Amino acid sequence: MSETAAVVVAAGRGIRVGGGTPKQYRRVGGKAVLTRTLEALARHPGLARIQVVIAPDAAAFYGECLGDLAPGHAAKLLPPVEGGATRQLSVRAGLEALAGAGAPSLVLVHDAARPFVDAALIDRAVAAARAHRAAVPGIPVTDTIKRIDPQGLVVETPPREALRAVQTPQAFAFAPLLDAHRSAAAQGLDGFTDDGALAEWAGLPVALFEGDVRNRKITQAADLDEADRAFGGAAASDDAAAPASLASGASMTLVTRLGTGFDVHAFTEGDHVWLGGVRIPADRGVLAHSDGDVVLHALTDAILGALADGDIGVHFPPSDPRWRGASSDQFLADAVARVAARGGVIDHLDVTVLCEQPRIGPHREAIRARIAEVAGVPVSAVSIKATTTEKLGFVGRAEGLAAQAAATIRLP
Structure with a gap:
């Protein structure tokens, strides 16, 4: 059957969030996490069927999820199947159920606890499955990673440029993935924690496609609270229901707003500059009260402009000694939090750096990721773009550098 199906793994206990209800059935914005995940998948036109795998004792929880689904979304759902003692066994149960109902050509395997999956990420997953037959989404690793021995001593610091944090949905040609699961089961192996690793074990080349930093997995109680705020509900950690208007699926109109920002700093003695949260070696530094990151300063002002909420100097005045030498990522994070606090979302961030030096190209992807x-x-x-001023003005004379930015957001 030439179609794409999805297996949603919802058989875990989710005990790290606390409370007596598994995390996939806790409510965020008035609906269960699993309901949010299923709606995100079901609304995508490229997915024909969805096979949910649940714990043997979770039928009642799952029934409540179905009752909260938006109209029409249940049509793609196959009857749920019971999972096993490990994630690998649960995925296999879902794959076998799909095979019994008429095997699809492609399958996406997705965690129930990732409700922020969007259409663009699903598009990339399906395209990667078609192109590579086995592919996983990944995002750059920004923290330094250490490998330790059993005594807790560091034995290796792998270069993070070659590392990726892997998410779901992971995407595969259906038949090879099912064969890999059956082969692992025949050899008594059931501990693979993701299907990419199982595919690697089976000898399948696994490609990586661009993930989404918003596609975070709910693991801790704080993640539930954050997800609840994102979906516009009451505090999820208290298991509270959202207002009736939200629980019933009432929609909220979001209006697009555009803000712009500009920042400039003169060069001074030094050996590096900060651009977009990335430390870049340079012949000189910049004269600034904080770290002088013109990219993050311009972006912060652009977001504040879209909010009509002053500028960076209003919220972080240079006269305040707290901000002397401060990392500018906290300024951007504050502006982003102000968008979220007003129920908004950020759609796009665009920056142009004006400088003769340093060269931006080698650092572009690291800046974007940060x-x-x-x-x-x-x-x-x-x-992220960069340009010179054709030797004109202070930028052309290499006396300093500047950045201009635009931010597109949506607010209720």
Whole structure:
């Protein structure tokens, strides 16, 4: 059957969030996490069927999820199947159920606890499955990673440029993935924690496609609270229901707003500059009260402009000694939090750097990744460009550098 189906793994206990209800059935914005995830998948026109895998004792929880689904979304759902003692066994149960109902050509395997999956990420997953037959979404690793021995001593610091944090949905040609699961089961192996690793074990080449930093997995109680705020509800950690208007699926109109920002700093003695949260070696530094990151300063002002909420100097005055030498990512994070506090979302961030030196090209992707991480948007929503001024003005004379930015947001 030439179609794409999805397996949603919802059989876990989710105990790290606390409370007596598994995390996939806790409510965010008036609906269960699993309901949010299923709606995100079901509304995508490229997915024909969805196979949910649940715990043996979760039928009542799952029934409540179905009752909260938006009209029409249940039509793609197959009857749920019971999972096993490990994630690998649960995924296999879902794949076997799909095979019994008429095997699809492609399958996406997705965690129930990732309700922020969007259409663009699903598009990339399906395209990657068609192109590579086995592919996983990944995002750049921004923290330094250490490998330790059993005694807790560091034995290796792998270069993070070659590392990616892997998410779901993971995407595969259906038949090879099912064969890999059956082969692992025949050899008594059931501990693979993701299907990409199982595919690697089976000898399948696994490609990586661009993930989404917003596609975070709910793991801790704080994640539930954050998700609840994002979906516009009451405090999820208290298991409280959202207002009736939200629980019933009432929609809220979001209006698009555009803000712009500009920042400039003169060069001074030094050996590096900060641009977009990335430390870049340079012949000189910049004269600034904070770290002088013109990219993050311009972006912060652009977001504040879209909010009509003053500028960076209003919220972080240079006269305040707290901000002397401060990292500018906290300024951007504050502006992003102000968008979220007003129920808004950030759609796109665009920056142009004006400088003769340093060269931006070698650092472009690292800058995009860092901005995306701080702003909580996918890398695809961040644009970084650079230009000179043809030797004109202070930029042309290499006396300093500047950045101009635009931010597109949506507010209720």
